[in-house]
Amino acid sequence: MTPPANPVSCDVAIIGAGIVGCAIARQLTLDGLRVVVLEKALDVLDGASKGNSAILHTGFDAPPGSLEQRCMAAGYRDYFDVAAELGLPILRSGAMVLAWTEEQLAALPDLIAKAHDNGVTDVTPLTRKQIVSREPNLSDAVLGGFEIPGEYLIDPWATAHAYLLQALSNGARLMRGTEVLSGRFDQSWLLETSQGEIKAGHVVNCAGLYGDIVDQRLLGHKSFAIRPRKGQFIVFDKAASDLVSATILPVPTETTKGVVICRTIFGNVLVGPTAEEQDSRTDAATDRQTLLALKSKGVAMLPGLERCEITAAYAGLRPASEHKDYQIRHHDKQACVTVGAIRSTGLSAALGIARHVATLLGIASRPLDAPRTIRADRLSDYHRRDWQEPDHGGIVCHCELVTRREIEQVLDGPMPPATLQGLKRRTRVTMGRCQGFYCTAELAEITEERLQRTIGCDHER
Amino acid sequence: MSDESCAVAVVGGGTAGLSLARELMRREVGPVVVLEREAEAGGIPRHCGHYPFGLREYNRLLKGPDYARRNRDAAARAGAEIRTSTTVTGLLPGGRLEVSGPSGPAVLAAKRVVLCTGVRESTRAQRLIGGDRPLGVVSTGALQGAVYLKGIRPFHRPVIFGSELVSFSALQTCAHLGITPLAMVEEEPRIFARRLFQPYLWLKRLPLYTGISQPRIKGAGRVEVLNFIDRHGANRTIETDGIIISGRFRPEAALLHRSHIEVDPGTGGPVVDQFGRCSDPAYFSAGNLVRPAETSGWCWFEGVAVAEHVAEDLAAAGKARTVPLFTREPRIRFIAPQRLRLVHADSSDSVIYIGLETSIDATLSARCADRVLWSAPLRGRPRRRLTVPLEPILKAAPDGPVELTLQD
Ligand SMILES: Cc1cc2nc3c(=O)[nH]c(=O)nc-3n(C[C@H](O)[C@H](O)[C@H](O)COP(=O)(O)OP(=O)(O)OC[C@H]3O[C@@H](n4cnc5c(N)ncnc54)[C@H](O)[C@@H]3O)c2cc1C
Ligand SMILES: Cc1cc2nc3c(=O)[nH]c(=O)nc-3n(C[C@H](O)[C@H](O)[C@H](O)COP(=O)(O)OP(=O)(O)OC[C@H]3O[C@@H](n4cnc5c(N)ncnc54)[C@H](O)[C@@H]3O)c2cc1C
Numbered sequence: 001m002t003p004p005a006n007p008v009s010c011d012v013a014i015i016g017a018g019i020v021g022c023a024i025a026r027q028l029t030l031d032g033l034r035v036v037v038l039e040k041a042l043d044v045l046d047g048a049s050k051g052n053s054a055i056l057h058t059g060f061d062a063p064p065g066s067l068e069q070r071c072m073a074a075g076y077r078d079y080f081d082v083a084a085e086l087g088l089p090i091l092r093s094g095a096m097v098l099a100w101t102e103e104q105l106a107a108l109p110d111l112i113a114k115a116h117d118n119g120v121t122d123v124t125p126l127t128r129k130q131i132v133s134r135e136p137n138l139s140d141a142v143l144g145g146f147e148i149p150g151e152y153l154i155d156p157w158a159t160a161h162a163y164l165l166q167a168l169s170n171g172a173r174l175m176r177g178t179e180v181l182s183g184r185f186d187q188s189w190l191l192e193t194s195q196g197e198i199k200a201g202h203v204v205n206c207a208g209l210y211g212d213i214v215d216q217r218l219l220g221h222k223s224f225a226i227r228p229r230k231g232q233f234i235v236f237d238k239a240a241s242d243l244v245s246a247t248i249l250p251v252p253t254e255t256t257k258g259v260v261i262c263r264t265i266f267g268n269v270l271v272g273p274t275a276e277e278q279d280s281r282t283d284a285a286t287d288r289q290t291l292l293a294l295k296s297k298g299v300a301m302l303p304g305l306e307r308c309e310i311t312a313a314y315a316g317l318r319p320a321s322e323h324k325d326y327q328i329r330h331h332d333k334q335a336c337v338t339v340g341a342i343r344s345t346g347l348s349a350a351l352g353i354a355r356h357v358a359t360l361l362g363i364a365s366r367p368l369d370a371p372r373t374i375r376a377d378r379l380s381d382y383h384r385r386d387w388q389e390p391d392h393g394g395i396v397c398h399c400e401l402v403t404r405r406e407i408e409q410v411l412d413g414p415m416p417p418a419t420l421q422g423l424k425r426r427t428r429v430t431m432g433r434c435q436g437f438y439c440t441a442e443l444a445e446i447t448e449e450r451l452q453r454t455i456g457c458d459h460e461r
Numbered sequence: 462m463s464d465e466s467c468a469v470a471v472v473g474g475g476t477a478g479l480s481l482a483r484e485l486m487r488r489e490v491g492p493v494v495v496l497e498r499e500a501e502a503g504g505i506p507r508h509c510g511h512y513p514f515g516l517r518e519y520n521r522l523l524k525g526p527d528y529a530r531r532n533r534d535a536a537a538r539a540g541a542e543i544r545t546s547t548t549v550t551g552l553l554p555g556g557r558l559e560v561s562g563p564s565g566p567a568v569l570a571a572k573r574v575v576l577c578t579g580v581r582e583s584t585r586a587q588r589l590i591g592g593d594r595p596l597g598v599v600s601t602g603a604l605q606g607a608v609y610l611k612g613i614r615p616f617h618r619p620v621i622f623g624s625e626l627v628s629f630s631a632l633q634t635c636a637h638l639g640i641t642p643l644a645m646v647e648e649e650p651r652i653f654a655r656r657l658f659q660p661y662l663w664l665k666r667l668p669l670y671t672g673i674s675q676p677r678i679k680g681a682g683r684v685e686v687l688n689f690i691d692r693h694g695a696n697r698t699i700e701t702d703g704i705i706i707s708g709r710f711r712p713e714a715a716l717l718h719r720s721h722i723e724v725d726p727g728t729g730g731p732v733v734d735q736f737g738r739c740s741d742p743a744y745f746s747a748g749n750l751v752r753p754a755e756t757s758g759w760c761w762f763e764g765v766a767v768a769e770h771v772a773e774d775l776a777a778a779g780k781a782r783t784v785p786l787f788t789r790e791p792r793i794r795f796i797a798p799q800r801l802r803l804v805h806a807d808s809s810d811s812v813i814y815i816g817l818e819t820s821i822d823a824t825l826s827a828r829c830a831d832r833v834l835w836s837a838p839l840r841g842r843p844r845r846r847l848t849v850p851l852e853p854i855l856k857a858a859p860d861g862p863v864e865l866t867l868q869d
Contacts, residue, residue: 237715237718238718238719284593285592285593285679286591286592288590288591291589307726311584311586312586313589387548387550387566388566389565390564392561392563395498395546395561398498398548401548401561404563433584434581434600434713435584435585436599437581437582437584437600437603440599440615441603441606441610444613453596455596455607455613456611457597457615457616457702457703458614
């Protein structure tokens with residue numbers, strides 16, 4: 001890519017194409033603003049949004065009155081309309097918070113009261129008997145709990161892609177491989193990036209794990225410090241999804257940090273995440289000891305997992321900070337909004353955050369009359385897939401049943417992947433139980449000149 | 462739309478599926494359809510660009526791809542229909558198959574179905590190898606596909622993880638495109654392949670690290686480093702651009718898990734009797750799906766044998782009593798078959814496959830209630846072929862479940 005000769009100019013420059021940046025790009029574009037999204041990685045969703053639990057949370061356990069709680073409530077409400085419009089698959093799994101010790105049992109009433117305070121009024125207690133009859137494969141060591149019927153499973157990548165694609169199809173612009181290095185504000189912004197200069201009326205910093213660094217670069221100071229918190233997961237093969245229906249959540253107590261067991265919309269079962277504070281903003285490595293510990297925690301709750309095959313292991317990094325709440329600040333004298341520390345609920349809250357940011361910016365504009373819509377990737381195992389339709393051209397990835405047509409459409413689409421990782425997130429190729437044993441060669445050929453980081457090492461662009 | 466039908470549908474056109482299809486045609490059972498999800502039938506040998514294949518089957522020393530072609534041609538010439546790029550997506554009771562080909566989904570109804578979907582290698586995640594998730598971590602199978610079928614090099618200087626026979630195949634595959642492996646590493650205390658392979662490593666000047674622990678892959682975009690602790694407890698770092706995760710075969714049994722057919726937790730494949738018959742009598746199984754894993758030649762002959770049983774079953778599906786064949790011995794990882802059909806057919810070729818958890822030198826006995834049906838010394842190591850004959854056990858006329866036990 002050669003840097004453009006004249007500075008690109010726009011109403012709003014959004015720094016970071018994670019779930020938050022993508023949602024804000026959509027909101028502001030539909031509001032009628034000219035938006036440019038700047039992403040330093042080769043592809044979008046390369047930061048915190050790369051690996052999460054993919055649960056659409058109601059926000060039942062958010063601190064009442066917090067900004068996080070408000071954004072989650074709004075984001076949750078909006079999600080259903082937006083998902084319907086863009087064709088995003090959703091799966092109502094419901095969730096249960098379960099107590100396995102007396103200490104946890106004692107904590108339940110307060111948690112239920114808090115959920116009601118947060119407006120999640122359908123949260124109701126469950127007896128041990130009710131729990132076991134609904135989830136017969138759970139260990140009988142469970143003591144009690146409550147249910148949150150409104151928790152859903154969603155596709156975390158298709159969601160972000162769809163937000164951004166809708167923005168792009170309505171005139172927004174995406175620049176990948178573009179790192180914001182510094183900026184000067186004088187009536188408007190002049191951003192210096194690794195791909196040249198960008199002129200912007202306003203800037204929104206949604207740099208996730210680098211939010212504080214970008215603040216420092218633009219504003220010369222930072223008001224929070226990112227403290228990355230790693231979460232490792234084990235993914236079990238699809239056969240495990242017969243074992244459990246609801247998302248199983250732990251009771252947070254002083255002494256224990258439990259793990260979540262949940263299905264994914266792709267048909268797998270996740271056990272995780274851990275919560276490990278670390279300095280590195282990039283180290284998303286897994287380690288055997290932790291994975292073994294996760295597995296045994298999972299098996300203790302759901303004994304049937306013992307016999308289930310492991311499909312993958314991964315880790316995500318939460319952009320946490322020293323504060324409990326989101327750090328969303330409007331620096332109005334500098335026409336900049338920082339959207340920082342969207343720690344562990346950003347997927348659910350993104351649409352709510354986007355509304356909030358639009359309000360904070362308060363730029364007068366005319367919303368688009370008839371915004372274009374797009375069709376999101378539909379990769380849910382619980383919905384109809386392309387391989388069930390005529391003329392798909394053959395199945396390439398056998399474990400995830402990804403068709404040649406799906407792969408070609410993504411590679412030729414408006415936001416083609418730059419890496420195999422990106423292709424995986426858009427199609428699920430190689431994400432299944434064989435992890436590329438069967439289809440790597442075929443994929444290497446299909447994508448040979450079409451990715452920036454190719455599977456074969458001799459064709460890298 | 463009415464479903465299409467055939468006499469026998471073979472799921473998987475690899476070694477076993479193709480030899481079986483040919484034999485079924487020879488036996489004139491009616492239309493035989495082989496359903497193969499790859500663009501070309503042939504199975505794993507298609508991308509094993511090395512010797513030796515075909516010695517017993519064709520009295521010829523062949524490379525994998527030539528051998529696969531022969532198997533394909535033989536089945537086609539015998540009149541079997543081979544449908545490629547056609548994935549079986551569901552197994553329904555009574556022999557009905559859901560399939561999805563390039564033009565879309567359909568249903569095929571067969572009088573008998575034979576499952577021959579083979580094995581694959583365990584993944585990095587299944588072995589809990591920690592670290593980053595960069596590009597350049599591939600199985601031997603994926604490497605072979607890239608190198609032999611597409612001429613694509615995933616890396617230049619990889620480390621081979623594992624020391625089974627197939628790990629040595631990986632070494633050969635690398636040589637084909639001038640890829641130079643840097644080392645072979647193994648978590649077990651000694652290599653799995655037969656000892657005679659070890660000099661080969663010296664010849665190639667390939668360092669071998671056995672008894673390693675805590676392997677960890679590092680790399681941002683592509684693989685950069687493999688870290689591990691060697692058998693002496695020292696931290697080792699190998700700068701490399703790829704990791705080949707080889708061996709630890711497991712059945713390609715995803716279809717089974719989603720179906721009504723009973724799966725054996727030991728092998729990971731279907732529960733079968735000595736004729737390859739599954740829990741749904743319309744289904745049979747042959748080849749490495751039944752037990753991980755034998756050579757291609759072995760699977761070829763197994764295909765022929767199961768074809769014979771299927772043909773007989775089609776001619777006269779007699780009812781016979783079956784009893785479980787099982788073990789509670791922790792040193793045994795799996796046995797196959799897991800059921801015995803108590804009939805007077807000739808079983809002189811039938812064997813019990815035994816997969817070991819650890820090396821043993823003991824006495825194996827087959828018992829029925831308090832009666833010892835048969836016993837013999839048994840020596841072996843994990844991941845090596847180990848079989849015992851079935852004939853003497855059946856001759857002893859068991860009348861209930863048969864248990865295998867080990868005594869030191
Ligand atoms: C283990 C785990 C489980 C989770 N589970 C859930 C869940 O179930 N439900 C839920 O709602 N949430 C969940 N979350 C939270 C959710 O994933 C995060 O809140 C969300 O991903 C944060 O997104 P973001 O856009 O703020 O940050 P990011 O995704 O990190 O995006 C920031 C982007 O900015 C880019 N960038 C950084 N610096 C620059 C620069 N200088 N110039 C240009 N670009 C730059 C980065 O490359 C990155 O792409 C979970 C998180 C983790 C880690
Ligand atoms: C990486 C690797 C290397 C090996 N190298 C050697 C070697 O050098 N020498 C040797 O003797 N043995 C080798 N083997 C052992 C190998 O398993 C046997 O050689 C032989 O291929 C087994 O035959 P099969 O018919 O059981 O399975 P395969 O040959 O594996 O055939 C299975 C076929 O089923 C198809 N299939 C699977 N699922 C479906 C579905 N749902 N729908 C339609 N089709 C499907 C597959 O595409 C495949 O073609 C190797 C195995 C592996 C995994």
